Amino acid sequence: MFTIYVYVLDTLADWELGHVISELHSGRFFKKDAQGVSLKTVGFTKEPVRTMGGLTIMPDCLIDDIAVCETSVLLLPGADTWNDPKHGAILEKAGVLLSCGAAVCAICGATAALAGFGLLDHRPHTSNGAGFLEMVVPCYKGQRFYIDKPSVADNNLITAGSTGALLWAKQIIERLGVFEENTLEAWYDYFRTGKPEYFFALMQTLPSKSPTSLQ
Numbered sequence: 777m778f779t780i781y782v783y784v785l786d787t788l789a790d791w792e793l794g795h796v797i798s799e800l801h802s803g804r805f806f807k808k809d810a811q812g813v814s815l816k817t818v819g820f821t822k823e824p825v826r827t828m829g830g831l832t833i834m835p836d837c838l839i840d841d842i843a844v845c846e847t848s849v850l851l852l853p854g855a856d857t858w859n860d861p862k863h864g865a866i867l868e869k870a871g872v873l874l875s876c877g878a879a880v881c882a883i884c885g886a887t888a889a890l891a892g893f894g895l896l897d898h899r900p901h902t903s904n905g906a907g908f909l910e911m912v913v914p915c916y917k918g919q920r921f922y923i924d925k926p927s928v929a930d931n932n933l934i935t936a937g938s939t940g941a942l943l944w945a946k947q948i949i950e951r952l953g954v955f956e957e958n959t960l961e962a963w964y965d966y967f968r969t970g971k972p973e974y975f976f977a978l979m980q981t982l983p984s985k986s987p988t989s990l991q
Contacts, residue, residue: 777811777812777813777814777847778811778812778813778814778847778848778849778952778954779813779814779815779816779843779847779848779849780797780800780813780814780815780816780849780851781816781817781818781837781842781848781849781850781851782797782815782816782817782818782851782853783817783818783819783850783851783852783853783866784817784818784819784825784827784833784835784853785819785820785825785853785855785857785858785860785863786825786826786827786855786857787826787827787828787855787856787857788825788827788828788833788853788854788855789827789828789853789854789855789883789884789885789938790827790828790829790831791829791941792853792854792883792884792938792941792944793851793853793941794941795941795942795945795967796851796881796941796944796945796948796949797815797851799945799949799963800813800815800948800949800952800954801813801815803954805955805959805963805978805982806954806955807954807955807956807959807983808983810953810954810955811952811953811954813952813954816836816837817833817834817835817836817837818835818836818837818838818839818841818842818866819835819837819838819839820838820839820862820863820865820866821835821838822834822835822838823835828855828856839865839866839869842869842873844869844872844873844876844878845876845878846876846877846878847878848873848878848879849878849879849880849881849948849952850866850869850870850873850878850879850880850881851881851948852866852870852880852881852882852883852886852889852890853883853884853886854883854884854885854886854938855885855886856885858885858886858888858889863889864893867889867890867892867893867895868893870882870890870893870895871893871895874895874932874933877932878932879932879933879934879948879951879952880895880932880933880934881933881934881935881944881948882934882935882936883935883936883937883938883940883941883944884903884904884936884937884938887901887902887903887904887909887935887936887937888903888908888909888912888913890935891903891909891913891916891918892913892915892916894915894917895933896909896916896918896921896935897916897917897918897921898918898921899918899921899930899933900921900923900928900930900933901918901921901922901923901928901930901933901935902922902923902924902925902926902927902928902935902936902937902940903922903935903937904937904938905924905937906922906924908937909922925940926939926940926943926944927940927943927944927946927947929947929950929951932951934947934948934951942964942967942968943964946960946963946964956981958977958981959978959981959982962974962977962978962980962981963978965977966978
């Protein structure tokens, strides 16, 4: 079973997680033999955090509770509070997870946090546009590994800029292998374009061939 750990912190950018956590938690488009998925929120403490959208989240567990194994997946959302030194603990854990082969997936401001911790110095990655990381992270040394795309997957490291949430979700789902390939492509094309033909293509890839709510 995969365990998806979602790090939650004050000013978390709610929308960046929407696609990936809803699909991994609901399993509504999973293939028949998909590996199970458990989703847990992780906090620096068990105190509630307040998202940028005004939602209150109570963490399910603490950083020390994250299992260091290949079936763990750490999601690091954007936020305006990543420069708080207390978040160094989750960045240290991210480095340990990357070393053991677990997936670490960061978007927007979280990519800057990884860069500041040196975790992007030697691996292909992206962020909020060329020059962003140099601007906000003076110690950043990964310029030659920067790829100017919405989302970049480098084996078990998946990074995205603030506009890359949909592709980021696709690459995470792809790594986990819980969708059939044609289901994932139709899902991505539908949400990327809004064209009805991709909705019907998506429905046709599902085992039951019965309508599934996209609400």
